[in-house]
Amino acid sequence: MLNIAETLHRWCREARPFALATVVEVTGSAPLPVGTSVAVDADGNAVGSISGGCVEGAVYDLCRQVLSDKGAGAPQRARFGYSDDDAFAVGLTCGGELDVLVQCVDPAGRPHLAAALADVVARRPAAVAQVVAGPRDLVGSTLSVLAGGGVTYGTLDGGPADKLVAEEARALLRAGHTARVAVGGNGDGCPEPLTVLVHVHASRPRMLVFGAVDFAAALSQAGTFLGYRVTVCDARPVFATTARFPHADEVVVDWPHRYLSQTTVDARTAVCVLTHDAKFDIPLLRLALDLPVGYIGAMGSRRTHDERLRLLSEAGVFEDQLARLHSPIGLDLGARTPEETAISITAEIIAHTNHGTGLPLSRGTGPIHRPLPAPSHNARAVRRATASAPRGGRTSL
Template sequence: MLDIAEDLHRWCAEGRDFAVATVVTVSGSAPRQPGAALAVDAAGTAVGSVSGGCVEGAVYELCRAALESGEPVLERFGYSADDAFAVGLTCGGVIDVLVVPVRAGTPVRAVVAAAVAAAVHGETAAVVRVVSGPPGMPGRTLLVRPDGTYTGTLGGHGTALDRTAAREAAALLDAGRTATVETGSDGARCGEPVVLLVECSVPPPRLIVFGAVDFAAALVRAGRFLGHHVTVCDARPVFATPARFPGADEVVVDWPHRYLDSQSLDGRTALCVLTHDARFDVPLLERALRLPVAYVGAMGSRRTHEDRLARLRAAGLTETELARLHSPIGLDLGARTPQETALSIAAEIVAVRRGGSGVPLSRVRTPIHHDAGSMPRFLPCPVPVYGGHPNG
């Protein structure tokens, strides 16, 4: 739902009634992930998507019906082998979709309005909805803030379930994840089973590019395209200027390691070191590889990489810490230009974040859409050749 927060925020301000359909769970291959939403207002206007087109028509009608009845509904959509044109996901996956009416004057409306406002203003918050549970509970909504306070109620045994939901939401907020959680109506495993969808709204992940070089300018654009908050940092004021990096959210003139020391970073942050200079690289990487960030990559030839590793070992880094370094940076695309190199680096960041192998999908034996925790199996392929890559 929060992926269409701007539209829903406007609809709430205009006093429109609407129903919102949200992907709750995904099995197999499916084009959208949990949290993806389609909303329909009383006039029939639709925004968003739950399947990339496969089942939009059927979900649209479910929204219209839920808005009229005032009752939430949980529907499953999957592939129909008997009729290729039947309602279903032709990609072979299965999705569960929760449809909740959001009408003026209802408790759900107040919580949804607060949730979409928080998302629009870039605030950190989580929306918890009851997907399935005892009668009267499905569709109930809770807004949870980072400090554990919450608005609304999920019903059931009241505050016990709300407190449990708030704790689960806070944990997912730390990771910036959207997921389903199973508990009981009493807030423990003893009550009637309750399934919750926890959808998180967090600020954009950070991408910090160290080194104000030509490759950095292209990487800034790629990072913004992927939805990152992008910072360029370099100690040389003549190169680190907003005019050279108009796409960056901020350009900082400072020694890279000193700037890194001043930042509070989370587990979604990507750090890209493009400086090619041991004076900058080693003090920076000595700190970066000990931080709980998602990705640390460094540009340079294989000879530069080996020299860099020797310097970092001398600085006291362990082999476990050094294993976190992605160097030479990027995937083997045969990249030569700054734009191609930026694509190579961005692709590796996505692969690390999503648990991808980086090999062609034609060689992958597991589902195209898979959990980040399970790396796909793939057929043997030749050793990559990095000749001509800007790394060296």
């Protein structure tokens, strides 16, 4: 639902009831991920898309039907898949299947939803937990986690389910993932098993670009376009200026390894080392390879890479840590210009993050739209992983 947060926030402020259709499960190839929504208000106005067009008409009709019941009926589930018999039938021509939950939402009864949507519109972290399977009276109910995970609004059962779901929502908010989680039914205080879809709007992931060079200027622009909060860091004040890097969120003058030891990183952070100068690279990479960041890449020729590996090994970096290093940085696109190189680097980051192959789609088989890598659904595990991210100093994995 957060894909249409701005419109839903306006409808909530206007106390305008609406039907909400949300993708709660994807099988095979599908154009849009779990959590994507379409909404329809009482006047027939629609916003959003869940399939890129091929099932929108049928979903719109279901929304209108749910609205005609004025919320009296239970939420409805519908499954859409490919039809071999009729290419124009309701279905997904991409070959996948979507499981959609359609429910009526009365903003007057869910003030917490408006608060969560307001945070999303303001680009503050927020999560909305939506029950998509379980007892009939709980399906479609929601609660929200705001203020960086510290405040919970709304209620499911007013008891153990609230606590369990809020804990999972906080963990996924810290991890930055929208995901389905299962709670209850296993002696943890909630007797009824629930399946909950946690919609997450996290803070922007970080891209740390070390080396105030032309490649860094292009990479900071590409990183910003992809939604990263970009920092450019270099020890040379004459080069590390905001005028040279207008697309970066911040430009820092500091020794790279010192800055990295003092800043906050997490599993979504991308570290891009573009200096290819050993006096900067080695202490920086030695630290980076010991931190729980998502991606580490370093620029340089293959000869530079071989020498870099030797120096890192001599500095005490283990082989399993060296295996995390993407060097020479980027995919083989034949890139030469800074702009082309930035595309090469960001393409590798995307492929690494989403477990992609990096191969041309024409050479592959199977679904094009694959599910994103599943995050940990265990709140305690996510909490431990997040706690290991540095707040300064060095952290061992």
